[in-house]
Amino acid sequence: MMDPRAWRRFRKNKGALVGGILVVFVTLTAVFGPLLAPHDPNEQLRDVLLQDDGAPVGIGQVEGHPLGADSTGRDELSRLLYGGGVSMMVAYLATALAIFIGTLAGVTAGYFGGWIDFGWMRLVDLMLSLPFLLIAITIRRVIEEPQLWTLILLLSVLSWTTLGRVTRSKVMQIRELEYIQAARALDMGHLRILLRHVLPNALGPIIVLGTTLVARMIIFESALSFLGLGVEPPDATWGSMLNEGRQQMMSFPRLMLFPSMLIVMTVFGFNLLGEGLRDAFDPKD
Amino acid sequence: MLAFIVRRVLGAITIVFLVVLLVFTLVHAIGDPAAATLGPNAGPEQLADFQRKYGLDRPLGQQLLGYLGVGGCVRGRRPAIVEDDLSAQLERAGLDVARPHRTSEESALPSSHGEITAELTKAGEAWELALVATDAGGAAQTFRASGNVDDLASEVAEPVAAHLGGGAVVVRRFDRGDRCGLLQGDLGESFGHNEPVADVIGHRLPRTLLLGAIALLFELLFGLSVGILAAVRRNTWVDTGLMSSAYLGISLPTFVTGPLFLFAFAFLYGWFPLGGYGVGFWDHVYHALLPAFTLAIIGAATYARIMRSELVDTLRSDFVRTAAAKGLPRHRVVGHAVRNALLPIVTMLGLSMTLLVAGAIITETIFGWPGMGALAIRAIVNLDAPTVMGVVVVFAVTVQTGNLLADIAVAALDPRVRLEKSG
Amino acid sequence: MTTPDPLKARRRADAIGCLVPLALAGAVVALLAATWPSPPEGPRWRGAGDAEPRSGGTFVFHHEENVRTLDPHIAYDELSGMAVRLMFDGLLDYDMESNLVPSLAEAMPEVSDGGKRFRFRLRRGVQFHPMPGHPEGRELTADDVRWSMERLLSNEVGSPGYPFYSAIEGAGEYHEGAADHVAGIRVIDRYTIEFQLTEADQTFLNAMAMTFAYPVPRENYAHWGEEVKFHPVGTGPFVFESWERDVELRFRRHTRYWDPQPNPDEMVFQENLNRELAALLFRNGDLDAIHRQSPSDYRFFRDAEQWADYRDEFPRVSTFGIGLNCEMEPFDDVHVRRAIAFAIDREGWNRARAGRLLPAGQILPPAIPGHDPDLPEAHRLDLDVAREEMRLAGHPDGLPEPITVWITGQDDTARTYGELLQHDLAQIGIEVRLRFVSFAVYLTESGKPNTAPAFFTGWNMDFPDPSNFLDILFHSRSIHPENSENRAFYRNDELDGILDQARSETDRERRLGLYRQANAIISRDAPWAFTYNPLSMELWQPYVKGYEPHPVWFEDYRNVWLDLPRERLTRRLTGRGASAPAVLFPAMGAL
Secondary structure (H helix, E strand, O other), X not given: OOOHHHHHXXXXXXXXXXXXXXXXXXXXXXXXXXXXXXXXXXXXXHHHHEOOOOOEOOOOOOOOOOOOEOOOOOEHHHHHHHHHHHHHHHHHHHHHXXXXXXXXXXXHHHHHOHHHHHHHHXXXXXXXXXXXXXXXXXXXHHOOOOOHHHHHHHHHHOOOHHHHHHHHHXXXXXXXXXXXXXHHHOOXXXXXXXXXXXXXXXXXXXXHHHHHHHHHXXXXXXXXXXXOOOOOOOOOOHHHHHHHHHOOOOOOOHHHHHHHHHHHHHHHHHHHHHHHHHHHHOOOO | OHHHHHHHHHHHXXXXXXXXXXXXXXXXXXXXXXXXXXXXXXXXXXXXXXXXXXXXXXXXXXXXXXXXXXXOOOOXXXXXXXXXXXXXXXXXXXXXXXXXXXXXXXXXXXXXXXXXXXXXXXXXXXXXXXXXXXXXXXXXEEEEEEXXXXXXXXXXXXXXXXXXXXXXXXXXXXXXXXXXXHHHOOOOEOOOOOOEHHHHXXXXXXXXXHHHHHHHHHHHHHHHHHHHHHHHOOOOHHHHXXXXXXXXXXXXXXXXXXXXXXXXHHHHOOOOOOOOOOOOHHHHHHHHHHHHHHHHHHHHHHHHHHHHHHHHHHHHOHHHHHHHHOOOOHXXXXXXXXXXXXXXXXXXXXXXXXXXXXXXXXXXXXXXXXXXXXXXXXXXXXXXXXXXXXXXXXXXXXXXXXXXXXXXXXXXXXXXXXXXXXX | OOOOOHHHHHHHHHHHHHHHHHHHHHHHHHHHHHHOOOOOOOOOOOOOOOOOOOOOOXXXXXXXXXXXXXXXXXXOOHHHHXXXXXXXXXXXXXXXXXXXXXXXXXXXXXXXXXXXXXXEEEOOOOEOOOEOOEOOOOEOOHHHHHHHHHHHHOOXXXXXXXXXXXXXXXXXXXHOOOOOOOOOEEEEEOOXXXXXXXXXXXXXXXXXXXXXXXXXXXXXXXXXXXXXXXXXXXXXXXXXXXXXXXXXXXXXXXXXXXXXXXXXXXXXXXXXXXXXXXXXXXXXXXXXXXXXOOHHHHHHHHHOHHHHHHEEEEEOOEEEEEEEOOOOOOOOOHXXXXXXXXXXXXXXXXXXXXXXXXXXXOXXXXXXXXXXXXXXXXXXXXXXXXXXXXXXXXXXXXXXXXXXXXXXXXXXXXXXXXXXXXXXXXXXXXXXXXXXXXXXXXXXXXXXXXXXXXXXEEEEOOOOOXXXXXXXXXXXXXXXXXXXXXXXXXXXXXXXXXXXXXXXXXXXXXXXXXXXXXXXXXXXXXXXXXXXXXXXXXEEOOOEEOOOOOOOOOOOOOOOEEOOOHHHHOOOOOOOOOOXXXXXXXXXXXX
């Protein structure tokens, strides 16, 4: 139920266009990266890609390894491509899950009100009163052998709250609309009203927040990697590569700069896109 | 208004309680802290001792009650030692001692028995023991002892045994009588630091608050001025330029900017100290500048966006247009509008403070700032449950207080909010 | 005047505006590039060239973790040890060749009763630091030594050092509370004390040189009670001054030290300072010595000519490896263990770690007597042997299930080691899953039977004797239901016998022969797959004199003196970063 005017407004927004291009580009690379990667990202070619004093080969020094190697002799380009795939997959899945929880919370709380509303909002309060990183670290300690899905679950469970709150207030506005009141008076089923009338109208803020949430997920995942709590080795994400590169910052700044730039670029893209969508759905100027 | 505040306060207390419940369960699921604290050479009996001293041998539910300070509170090593000493001496005197509050084995108690309840308080350097012994016939007598904690048990053991006269005795309670447990504002004793958690946190919290305050100052300073400038010159290249810069700003995570700033501005240019905390207040401030700036980038960009959009709305509203039409000078028109646009900023402040405290973990790590972040991480790593709990409780209370104050401020300024909240 | 088309203007604004952040970023980068200062290559300050040792100045050093306690009876981690060594002395100490030498004792003890009785005579005039009740300090006596030992052995203190002294007669009874004193510790007169052991123990004197046995004054403990860890009093060259938690500890020179020597007036021990920051501070001249570097910093200092005279690279007396729990599948099969031991590419690891690892194939490091450079059983990379062992184990194509290996720490160093192992064992068909645990969890859990199947592990010597490695790590006596030190749960009666015999053997050559035998057995049975002995590099500023890395103690700075250049004398010590804020805020300097 997208307003055609919204689409027109969106197209005219240059920032959103740039953001959209960045997002599409990164997403495509993430999907097709593994196909493009010239090498196995986890294979350590210690004899080929490490010099005698242990220094990894640099950009363009060895044929077939255009971006050189990391400190254990793995092809940097392949790791960036694969790592981007994992990063984006984690971000997208976690966002999808967070949107699901947040929408469920927001829609039921806003529509039904009363105890359901009270319960959800106290849960939101509770989540906001927990120090996010601290809880994430604690949970990662409790789980004995963390796998990718636990990371996704963790990220989404800890970040659906804003979306839930915004959706709720939007739904509360929608609920008061005349035709919804009419539908309720006609005894239409709640589920039908929600799916047919309420949800489509609340979609705007959900899409906008969802887009910026992807950006936040990428940052969160990298932050967890920064604290050594990201994906399991030997797999890479940009966050874990950044963290590994940090200790080589002085000698081989590229090991840190490549993933940093990719992270910043992607996050920037999603933020711009989100803002473009916000303008499109909710024009002010 | 009063009803609103009362309701909000009750809500806040419930939330803090739930946080305690959740995190307590989580933290205790990580592992057993005994060997972690005592080191590789500790023997089995030392481990058992440690667990007994800190009440870790009791079921989780009872430990939680103890942490809260409801019935059977164990704090630090002292009460448990005195209790153990006393039990041992009474048993040597021929009594049969049962301690259901430690083991929860109520069913195994004999039908006829005496009872003991005791309280241990610390008055300055000395410890005081107040013990009530009730014999099987129901005659109660109070025994007191004070002085060195190691001698308390032996001082009262003989008279107590004499009063009870043999048979079975049940120790009902053996508690710290002074401030004890979370409900009385006591955070327990850290395993790793061997001092009260309140002291451990007391050393670090001001540092984190200082960093947060300076960062918040930067956020408001940069954020509001950029936002105002963009709104006043809206739809010009200044506006779009500032706003897209703000987007770049929120896309710069601290773990990217922090190491770069540190290397460039502290090491190469030497404008700032290379991490650390310094000595003396102004030196602390000086050391906090760079990490605070790192921390403030994202927040400043967020404030700039909010300020701009609010101000643009206000500038377009009727009363501002009227004022402008009446010929009020432009800077005064903007001044009025800014004051009006500040309301949502106030609501943001509460949230902002929490983000600064929580988000500081990474920045503190990068810049070696000795605050709560480093403390919390170390506490988790060392399985120092009381310290982790303390940090979380302090955090939750801060968040709730911040939200509460913001809510009250907004409600006071804007009566509609009160109605909505109560609806 | 025509009004501009608003839409067009808006579009132009958009177009320009989008470029602003780019332009901004470009401008910043350009500005930085134009003014980019080159980092200092060498030391910032040279020494004053004064050959005559003298006192004065402030010496600043660091550690990346936190000091846990200043009570020598409790301190067992290396950095608490660093602080303890500044403030306390032992009866015995080690010289630079790892030989035991008298310190607070006048001479080495008289040994009698077949190596079971040790009589120490204390040096006279040794002064404790000032303490409550003794503002000028007071003399150390034999009673202090006895009281300190008894405190160490008591159950209440929970000293991790207790097991090292359990051979003293009556120590067990006293520990359990069945005796008021330790029968085997006897004060003969004010300056003479005697220790009686239940059986001859060749490591007793080593134990007496450990920091646990450093004497402390009773009054200080009586006065401070549990708070004593913040008010340490010893006989050492430095007096404790202050401790800003998580930031730094300060010590000042002990003017009545029994062995007068030139020393800095003040020592500042900065804790909780990570190694990357420390390296920058050191290059900036704000730290006087560093140890441990990130690979990147290591490479810089190793290659920097200007630092060549102010660094020392030496092997640490420790051995690292992969512990394999001999009670758990599949490591209960010696062939699987040996396959792993022969599949690790130690040279490759060394290369990935910038050349800081000495490949190791046996438990005893080169500096410990009993080490055999030509040990035939030593572990090495040989994939043919490894595959043959896998065949013998009945898994010619590798293990059907992945193995879980515990690894301590969450930082990228741990991650890198984990990935190196994953890669190597994949060559013989073993898939490795890593479980990251904190050191605390590792200590607790791997000491329980049937818990940690395989784990990265290592051992730092407590004292330079083979028994400190062999007995503690592989004797079946070190297996307990909880907190086992024999984390591989390796049991071998033959080995136990040899070790027991060696422990009481008084003939040095025969004793070493037994240990060599034990060393070979352990490599053969591979309860650990040995990986490396780490190389360590320490650096100090040119004006730091009298420092040489000690073979036994970590970063032992008690003998340094400062040959301070003029600029350094006026250094304003504001914690980290001597660059004064006054540079930036002139007004603030006046406040």
